[in-house]
Amino acid sequence: MSIQKAxxxxxxxxxxxxxxxALLADGFEVIGVDNLSxxxxxNLEHLRREPRFSLLERDITQPFDPGPVDTIFNFASxxxxxxxxxxxxxxxxxxxxxxxHTLDLARxxxxxYLHASTSECYGDPEVHPQVExxxxxxxxxxxxxxxxxxxxxxxxxVTAYRRYYGVSTHLVxxxxxxxxxxxxxxxxxxSNLMTQALRGQxxxxxxxxxxxxxxxxxxxxxxxxxxxxxxxxxxxxxxxNDVEWTILECAKEVLTVTGAEVEIVFKPxxxxxxxxxxxxxxxxxxxLDWEPKVMLREGLQRSLKYFxxxxxxxxxxxxx
Ligand code: UDP
Numbered sequence: 001m002s003i004q005k006a007x008x009x010x011x012x013x014x015x016x017x018x019x020x021x022a023l024l025a026d027g028f029e030v031i032g033v034d035n036l037s038x039x040x041x042x043n044l045e046h047l048r049r050e051p052r053f054s055l056l057e058r059d060i061t062q063p064f065d066p067g068p069v070d071t072i073f074n075f076a077s078x079x080x081x082x083x084x085x086x087x088x089x090x091x092x093x094x095x096x097x098x099x100x101h102t103l104d105l106a107r108x109x110x111x112x113y114l115h116a117s118t119s120e121c122y123g124d125p126e127v128h129p130q131v132e133x134x135x136x137x138x139x140x141x142x143x144x145x146x147x148x149x150x151x152x153x154x155x156x157x158v159t160a161y162r163r164y165y166g167v168s169t170h171l172v173x174x175x176x177x178x179x180x181x182x183x184x185x186x187x188x189x190x191s192n193l194m195t196q197a198l199r200g201q202x203x204x205x206x207x208x209x210x211x212x213x214x215x216x217x218x219x220x221x222x223x224x225x226x227x228x229x230x231x232x233x234x235x236x237x238x239x240x241n242d243v244e245w246t247i248l249e250c251a252k253e254v255l256t257v258t259g260a261e262v263e264i265v266f267k268p269x270x271x272x273x274x275x276x277x278x279x280x281x282x283x284x285x286x287x288l289d290w291e292p293k294v295m296l297r298e299g300l301q302r303s304l305k306y307f308x309x310x311x312x313x314x315x316x317x318x319x320x
Pocket of ligand 1: 206
């Protein structure tokens with residue numbers, strides 16, 4: 001059998017780089033694409049001498065053609081609230097024009113296609129836990145709308161390319177994921193709390209910290225995504241971890257894992273911040289025979305060295 005070729009957009013990002021590693025380990029040849037707006041070459045540095053990997057520096061909002069590929073993973077997008085607030089229009093464009101351009105490639109080359117969608121499609125959910133059949137509660141003009149509506153448009157586009165053109169598509173709705181290579185300065189809760197604890201600074205909690213999230217370790221997510229890409233399931237599927245934590249409980253886990261003795265300070269809750277989030281994983285469990293394995297305490301322990309390296313890199317070099 002000839003070697004399979006995969007295209008990964010957003011390859012220099014947190015998830016894109018882990019996905020690239022997993023595909024290479026599976027024997028694929030990988031073409032990564034990134035415009036480095038939020039990605040980082042450092043995430044791919046270890047692949048510098050890997051002959052089965054190449055990187056195209058491209059913005060997928062412009063049409064591009066890397067030649068024939070067997071499978072496409074569309075992971076390009078700013079993803080943390082801080083990044084997509086800063087890059088609002090870019091986020092809308094990558095989730096609309098960018099998605100269409102990658103779907104056109106899938107159609108042209110008869111490639112399998114998997115799109116990275118999000119639990120943000122559910123907005124501030126009124127159904128709990130969130131099942132894939134729930135249509136969501138999204139503010140179309142709020143500060144999060146540039147991300148949420150771009151991802152919802154992408155789901156419609158992916159579905160249309162399947163319905164009208166017969167492209168083999170998959171949609172994964174990703175819930176909060178963390179681990180090594182999560183940008184230390186992206187403003188997300190795990191990156192903020194871990195770096196604050198390691199710097200000996202107070203932990204910032206927005207609102208009262210009673211809002212909930214369900215945190216998935218990156219290796220579990222990538223395993224689920226690879227299984228979904230190989231499956232014949234085509235409607236959206238949640239992948240995440242279904243153990244739900246309040247943000248205050250999450251902060252206490254961070255204190256335990258880091259051993260930091262710092263105080264917790266409370267800051268205003270951002271507008272439209274979802275109050276509860278937990279995936280219903282019935283579909284993933286039954287169709288993919290998949291289960292999240294790494295729980296929050298262990299996942300934070302496995303991320304500690306990475307965040308410590310990020311914090312150490314900020315320190316001034318000792319004078320000789
Ligand atoms: N949050 C917090 N302190 C921080 C950063 C985030 O309390 O320093 C809260 C944020 O308000 C939200 C939750 O943690 O309720 C998760 O935020 P994140 O930005 O990680 O991702 P989201 O799930 O909101 O996309």
